[in-house]
Each structure stands twice: as structure tokens, then as C-alpha cells.
Amino acid sequence: MKKLLELNGIYKVFNEGSVDEKIALNQVDLSVNNGDFITVIGSNGAGKSTLLNIIAGKLIPDDGEVWIDGKNMTTMPEYKRARFIGRVFQNPLAGTAPTLTIEENLAIAYGRVHPRKLIKGVSNKRREMFKEQLSMLGLGLENRLGAKVGLLSGGERQALSLLMATFTKPKVLLLDEHTAALDPARAEVILRLTKQFIEEYQLTTIMITHNMQQAIDLGNRLIMMNRGSIIFQAKEKEKSELTIPQLMEEFAKINGTVSDRTLLG
């Protein structure tokens, strides 16, 4: 199968040479097939978010290469790479522009795939398309196209962020604990929508989560990270048979201790 995303020997260190020196990623290799859905777990500071930021281009690795869709994108600036990458952040407020309306936000997301021009952002034709997309969320947002996004609730904003990140069918979808800041009911809705969009648009996805059950239930691959390295991987059948105690055991093998946050997951 064709490799869609490849990380070769990624190394990233923060505050090098100072007392706060921290190796965020240490020789990380990862290859992702087209259509993979990978869940990533690991304690705080394991390098999960750094990994996503390296893929997205928010951070440039100190060493190693990032290949996406057969192109070396290691040093390509974030905004150029963003054409191929959809992202949803943990903070529900991070993925949308509050003073713009729902339809204007969608127009911005729609403008991701081609260079922006001096044409109307929200044409009548596009508005119809946006309406159709929004109705898939089942939140009634399709009737509030002209409402400012700042007026929406956190859950609604995150659902909109998710739609904006996915409906242009990016090559890679990066989810950074995107349900963690929501209450359980909202998180459930967002998770259901996530599954729905990933299936519908057949998106290659990498999802960070602190919820072990979620990591086991979702996707076809699982990786566990600790101190900047991938310490455990499970694929397809092996993954489907995983249990939480097994994961904890794996984690304890390396670490000796298990952080509270991971236990709570």
C-alpha cells in the first residue's frame, strides 16, 4: 500500500543547553498508510502534541524528515502545508473565527484548497452547499448561517471546527484531544461526528486521546508514546484484542509508574 505520511528519525529538542532542556521527540519513525486511523496515547509531555505540530508544520524538526503524499515537506511553512492537512484542536474556540458568521467561517475553510481570490466568499451556490454540510451535524446550525460564531456554545463550535477541518477532504486529519474540553454528552456527539466524517470522506487520521477505551475502540492502529519515543504499537487484529489492563502493563514496563491522568482515562 502507498505510504501517505512518513516520518523519518524526527528529533526535536526545546530549550537546548538550558536547565529546562527537554527532548520532545527522540528519533521518531512513523509511516502511515492511506486510510489509516491511528489513535495516540501517552502521559503529559510524552511528545504527542509535538508530533502533530511537526506534521502540521507548526514546528520544524531539528533533525529528520516529514514526507506527505510523496513530497518532502520537512521545512514547508505551515500555511502551505495546511492545504493538505485538516486540524481540530483541544480548545473549542481555537478552530473558528468568533466575529465572523457561520457561513463566513465555512467559506474560509472552503478556501483552504485553492489560492484565495477576490471573489465572493459566500456565493449563493456555496451557501446551499454549506447548508447541506451543516445539516449533517444535526445541531440546527444550517438555520443560523448568519449568526456570529462567537455566539455558539463550545460544543457547537467544536462541531463546526470538525466540519470545517474535514469537508474539503484533507489528505491527513489531525485531532489533538478534540473532545477533552467538552462535557461527556457533547464529547459523545463530537466523537460520533468524527467517526461519521472519517468514514464518509475516507480520511487518514491521527487522533490524540487521553481516554484509553476510546483509543482501543477507534481506528485500526494504536501507538503509545513516552518521553519523546513511540514505545508500543498495535495494528488491526492485535489492536482489536487489546484491553486497558494490557495497555497499562505496557506502560508500566517502560515507565515504572503510571501518571494519574492516564489512569483516569
Added chain:
Amino acid sequence: MGPTLEKVNVGARSFLWKGVVMSIAIFGSLESGLIYAIMALGVYLTFRILDFPDLTVDGSFVTGAAVCAILIVNGFHPIIATVVAMLAGFVAGLFTGLLHTKGNINPLLSGILMMIALYSINLRIMGRSNVPLLSEETLFTKLSTQFASFDQTLKSMFSFSPRTWTVILSMLLLVIVLKWLLDSFLKTEVGLALRAVGDNVEMIQSFSANTDGLKMIGLGLSNALVALSGALIAQYNGFSDIGMGIGMIIIGLASVIIGEAVVGNKTIIRATLAVIIGAILYRLIVAFALRFNFFETGDLKLITACIVILSLIVPRFLDRKRERKKKLERRKEVLAKKRGEEIA
């Protein structure tokens, strides 16, 4: 100044002295208010849309005036002079953008640096600190000659008139066209991205927008508007002066804030209208304040500063009060709901 205009002016004046003296102040405020509104639209673009308090304005306003004046003095057509002045403003804005994005200098400092640099550049452009235009053909003398008979007709129709109707109507038309252009631009794909830059930079980067480029475009456009305003003021007042830009940013802010307080800023169309009305209101407030014998012309900047301070503090104070009230109500609602659930 053409002979026709002089005749027109004399006619208008004698009429006005007989009639309402106040109307001079009103029409004067309206005329200059409309011209300064173009500058205020520029300030709105950076201050509100890009969230970038751009102090370049104090310099680029004079750059516009200087370039326009020097070209007119050297025999260029006023329209060409005005357009070139606009381009000069655009370039000045681009440089501020470069300092901020590529040089990683904070927004305020980039603006101040550019403002200081422009002071010397403006002196170079003019060659001296003041370029008079009184004996030159300007956009306004040309327009007044062109529409002299139209002007007379209008004057005979109204009981009190401005110096010339031509200035006021042509500026009104220009401001409306510029407002329409700006409104339309801010609804294009590029315009939406520009608005998102001031709203949520992280987000717009993740949607593949070159934020550095957008900031530079925004600053360029803003300063082009400011320079256009400067060029028109130079032609309107009949001179360009090195000191004419002092405090311009504050006047721009005052216009934006006053306008928003009066008209509101719910939509872009409304916000730009607010800025224009704010600029005119500011001129009226100043004209009114200067009618008190207590104030001298030199107090103008102090009055402006006070207006801005008040219009910055009062709305925030009112907002906080409103917010508290809203929160209390919401709290009551939640409590009532809970009680309802408990009963059920």
C-alpha cells in the same frame, strides 16, 4: 484658484453672512469630516479588522499630502498626483508590515519606527516643511470650475449652502464608493481571510492562509486610504505641511470609537458606516468645542485625547454593567431549571 470659483465663493459668503453663521461650521465640519473619514476607514482596517494599532498613520497621512502637493506644484494633473500619493501610502504600509512580519518587531513599535522614518522622508519629498497650493489647480478647483453652473442651481434652491456644493457632494460620492469597495473587499475570500487574521491567527494559518502576506496587504491598503485622505486635505486646505499628521492616529481612533458607540458595529456594512459618521461627528464636536471662548485652537489635541479616553472607558464600563446583569439573569435561570428538575 480659478476666477469662477472666486466669484462663487464671494457669492456664497455674502449669502452666509446674512444668514446662519453656524452653517459655515456645520458644512465645514461635514466637508473635512468626509475627507477625514477616508483616513478613519484606513484606521478601522488596521485597528479593528487586523487588530493592529498602526501608528504609521501619522507619517503616511503627510506622505500622501507631500507627494500630492509636490506633484501638483511640478505641473502634474491633480488626479495623477492624488493616485500616486495613494500608492506612496500603500508602500509605507507595506514597509510597516515587513518590519512586523519579517523583522518580528511588535506592531506598535513597527508603526512608530515607520512614523519617525517617514518624517524625514516627507521632508525630503517636500524639500521644505511647507508647500503651498493656493495658486495651483487642485482637484477641488477643477471640480468647482467644471460644475460651477450646477453649483449655482443648488445654491438658489437652498436657503443656506456651503462654500461650494461641489466639494461636499464629490467627497460624499467618493466616500460612498470607497465604503462600498471596502465592504465588498472584506466579503471576498481574501477579505474573509484578512478578517480572520485579526480574529484568530492560529485558525486562519491552519486553513492555509499566508498571514504575513495578508497583514502586509491590510497595512498597505489602510495606509493607501490614509495617504489619499492626506492628499485630499492638502488640496482642500491649500497646503501640505510636515506637522499636519500629528495625532492623526488618535483622530482616526476617535472616529472609529465614536461611530461605533453611536451606530454600532454588528456587521461590516454597519461598522464602516459608523466610522464615516464617527469622523463627521468628531469634526462637529471639535467645531462645537472651539466655539467656547475658553478653548484655544492649540487645545485641539487635548480635546481629542479626552474624547478618545472617554469613548474608550465609558463603553467598557457600560458593557461590564450589562454583562453582570446578564450573568445574574442566567444564574437565576439555571437555578430555576435545577429546581424544576428536582421537583420532577
